[in-house]
Amino acid sequence: PSEAIHPPAAVAQDSLFFFMHTWGYEIRLLVREAGKSMIMVTDNGCGMSPTDARMAFERHATSKIRSADDLFAIRTMGFRGEALASIAAVAEVEIRTRRHEDPLGTRILVSDSRVRVQEPCACLPGTQVTVQQLFYTVPARKKFLKSDSVELRHIHDEFVAQAIAHPEIGWSYTQGENEMYRLQPSGLRQRILAIYGKKYQEDLISLDQDTEIIRISGFIGSPSIARRSRGEQLLYVNRRLIKNHYLNHAISSAYEELIAPGNYPFYTLFIEIDPNLIDINVHPTKHEIKF
Secondary structure: OOOOOOOHHHHHHHHHOOOOOOOOOEEEEEEEHHHOOEEEEEEOOOOOOHHHHHHOOOOOOOOOOOOHHHHHOOOOOOOHHHHHHHHHHHOEEEEEEEOOOOOOEEEEEEEOOEEEEEEEEOOOOEEEEEEEOOOOOOHHHHHHOOOHHHHHHHHHHHHHHHHHHOOOOEEEEEEOOEEEEEEOOOOHHHHHHHHHOHHHOOOEEEEEEEOOOEEEEEEEEOHHHOEOOOOOEEEEEOOEEOOOHHHHHHHHHHOOOOOOOOOEOOEEEEEEEOHHHOEOOOOOOOOOOEO
């Protein structure tokens, strides 16, 4: 996102996207006071050099693009440095990061878009991003935040969406002193059951369709687990969660004679497509794409 003002869920989203996804990796999310006082995201990944850690806060900085051609084949989540710069403009942000080959890590503290501290530090390999005092530089923005329950629901939904998109990673989510999730690396079916409950064990129907243009895979639910409320409909394109009314309507139409009117089916579907055939920059949050 290029927007300068980020609610807690967007901060959590941008921080979660900051990390790589490989078997054996783990991402831990800690939230206090619905993200208003602190959001901490920690991984055990490859870490960053002192130079890269500092550059991550620069606007338009990215390590994901090596040539102009890469701009037309984007499979990552966008310019994460842009997001970090925006968050650091309205909050206090600290990064602790260390590469596996380095004896010491790097600690950088940024607030009000200014680097306050950059120093060596002792830390585990990987990266930890801590965001505190959200909107302390623009207190008028705090009144636009929703209630704690609403903000926590947004953070929860973002966590679930990313945990399902990357079942090969271990994920944990702690809210205050309460551990909400501790998810071990697994396959997609196991990850869905770990989040939604084993009650869905017999109601998940595997889907895998490959064509010359796209591949569609994932799971749909049997009519018996359709609900009267939304929330269990996830659609991904190249592992990016998207919102697409046309596709959602097409999926729901397939259930038209099977579920009661007003009910919504369960589905977690992944579309894989050549990045050249889509445009991911048609919406600030990148939740909508153009085919």
